[in-house]
Structure formats: C-alpha cells, structure tokens
Amino acid sequence: MTSLKGRTALVTGGAGGIGRAIARHLAQAGAKVAVCDMNLEGARAVAAELGPEHAAFAMNIADSAMVKEATAAVEATLGPVDILVNNAGIDKIEQFVDSAEDTWRQVVDVNYLGTVIVTRAVLDGMIERQYGRIVNIASDAGRVGSSGEVVYSGTKGAVIAFAKALARETAAKGITVNAVCPGPTDTALLDQVADLSQKLYDSLARAIPMRRIGTPDDVAPAVVFLAGDGAAFITGQTLSVSGGLTMA
Template sequence: MTETETKPRVALVTGAGGGIGGAIARHLAEAGHAVAAADLDEAAAVAVAKGLPTPSIGVGVDISDSASVAAAVARVEAELGPVDVLVNNAGIDKIEPFVQSTEDTWRKVVDVNYLGTVIVTRAVLDGMVERGFGRIIHIASDAGRVGSSGEVVYSGSKGAMIAFGKALAREVATKGVTVNTVCPGPTDTALLKQVSDLSEKMFDAMRRAVPMKRIGTPDDVAPAVVFFAGEGAAFITGQTLSVSGGLTMA
C-alpha cells in the first residue's frame, strides 16, 4: 500500500449468510469496504466472504451470546482491523398468530433481534468512540414502524431496534459515530417465504398493497446501507429509512 492509498474501512455485517445480509456484504465490498461476513451459519458466512472483491472473512457468531460476539469481534480486528461500520442485520421470526405463539419463541426473537443488536453494538462502540469514527446501521423492518399481523413479537423487537438506534444516536452524536436504521418492507427472503407457505392469498395481497406492485429484493435494500455507511451521510444520524416500494410512508 502506497502513502497515497488509504486502508479500506472495515465493515462487520451480521446475518451475512442470508439474502439481505449477503447483498449488504457484497454492496459494501463493491463500495471499497473490507468486509467481515458474520452469521450463526459459519459455512454460509465463509461462502459469502469468498465471493467478495475486497479483503474479507467469514465469521461464525451467535449474536445473542456475549462471549461469542467478543470472540468474533476479536478475530475481525486481528485479521482485518478495527470495525468502522457495523450492520446489525441478523434476525429471526416465526409467522403465526400471537395467541398461538409460545414464550420460548418470544424469548428467541427478542434475544436475537433486539438484545443481539445491543450486544454487538456494545462490543464495537468503545473502539469507534476512541477513534472518532463509526457508522452503525440497524436493519429493522417496517413491521417495527406500523405493526404486522402474524409478527407481533417480531414487530415489537424491530420497534425496539429503532428506538435503541435513536437514543444511541443522541449519546454518540459528538463522537464521530452515527446510528441509523433501514426498514425493509416485504422483501424476497426466507422469512417472506414463511408468508407464502402459510397463505398464498396473503402473499398476493401483500404484493398488491405495495404501490410499486412488486416485492422488494435484497439488492433494493443494500444501497441504503452503503449510503448510511459513507461519507455523504456524515451529518445524518438517528434516522429511520423505509425501503418498501412506498408501502410505508411514515
């Protein structure tokens, strides 16, 4: 690396083995970031990392476990460098009426979607503050803004992510760290397949409700993350952006 070259920013993307996470990892790499693709499924994370054009690694991590997160962050820092950009994308859900859901499901959803976001954020935040630079992007959901039938606890966990991001953005606003949230609408992922498997009629109704009359793709979501991670968003923090084809205008 010459004196005129700068080291690429390091981005850690959780849930990178899935559709949206994989697209985010790819788009960040194409924008010049070194990428740590992290996922509970380490093999999937490694496969994503191997296809990226910048220095990248695949890391196995359980974001609901503090020790697992600490080990993953230590490995990322040792192999790529300090984390400059964190994308809290990992999430789980089970489509079903609330009255049929169980406490075991509630706890798993909250532990991963909300507390997992808190745990990973806390693991990298001190370093960002010390270096005077950080970009934290949460991948929540429009369900967290307006609610979604069959996703009651999931909606609550995503709403918590949004509120957490806003409050944290206020605390670190003078530290060079921004915190923003991207809320996908109906997007072609394994989660959405749960809807179509449950009811094709419900899936078709969802598609028709989108003003653009189509379901989103992971590649529709990723550019918003790249924007929030970039220098052009340096004066933007505490914001929530829906990527939903106009379904949610809030």
C-alpha cells in the same frame, strides 16, 4: 458512488438474504467485509464470492462471550470495525395467541438484545477513534405493526428506538446510528408468509405502490449510503425501503 475504501465493515447475519446483498454492496464500495453468521459455512461462501480481502466469522449475536471473541478476531484479521450493520434476525410467522414463550424469548434475544450486544462490542473502539457508522436493519413491522409478527414487530420497534437513543449519545463522538426498515422483501422470512397463505403473499405485492415485492438488492444501497461520508450529518433516522408501502 459512495466510496468505503479503507473501511472495515462487520455485517451480522451475512450468510444469506439481505445480509448477503449488504455484504456484496459494501465490498463493491471498497470496504473490507467481515461476514458474520451462525452459519459459518454459508458465511465462508459469501466471503469467498467477495474476494480474498474479506473474511467469514462464526457469530451467535445472542451470546455475548462469542460476540466479544468474534469481534476481536475480526479486528485482528481485517482491522478496527468502522461500520457495523446489525442485520441478523429471526421470526416465526404465526398468530400471537398461537405463539409460545420460548419463541418470544428467542426472537427478543436475537433481534433486540443481539443488536445491543454486538453494538456494545464495537462501540468503545469507535469512540476511541472518533468515527463509526452503525446501521440497524429493522423493519416496517416495527413502525406500523404486522399481523402474524407481533413479537417480531415489537423487537424491530425496539431496534429503531435503540438507534435513536444511541445516536443522541454518540453524535458528538463522530458516530452515526441509523435504521433501515425493509418492507416485504424476497427472503426466506417472506417465504413463511407464502407457506402460510399464498393469498396473503399476493395481497402484499398488490398493496405496494410499486406493485412488486422488494429484493435484497433494493435494501443494500441504503445501507451503503448511510455507511458513507455523504451521510455524515445523518443520524438517528429511520429509512423505509418498501416501494412506498410505508410513507409515515
């Protein structure tokens, strides 16, 4: 089992869904977890479930000043950030021709620029210590596209490319950067698909070779692996966790 004892992990979007599972699995592996989310009450509930050595912090990842302040609070409370999981993200399921510019900008600001902002906030410390593990939660939509998620797909493709490019810059500094791409996963986001079309939701499950929708607990172990010493020679990689839906 991967041991992260002595490590501090910062998880964005940690209050629910995949983020909550990632926080739990990181804690089980021994890391001290900073559960960061705009929903501070939800983040506090997750941190309380994890135990007293973990803590919750309010963070809007699209607000660089707030990210800087929250990151300083994390490091003052739990210690320098060794592991960053860029998990926070948003989407609105709709056809591109029906979408509005305000929605595009919000999706880009959170999913892509938010990932850039938080990464930049912790990177100097990682470089100084010559150690870091950065895991971006992207999506298979960013690899192959997804109908009804056109701008979202674009941002997740950008997150993957960002991870690869940053991995090249930081490989000699003891820092790895990788992306995990969940396929259809049982979260509030997928509930939007069911609300739009139960037939579409059911067809997604049938298309997956393992014949089921993924769960957050399917995704979290991949993050823990990439955060651990066993993945020290793995960087710039994209790992799909999709039950075989995407094999490219």
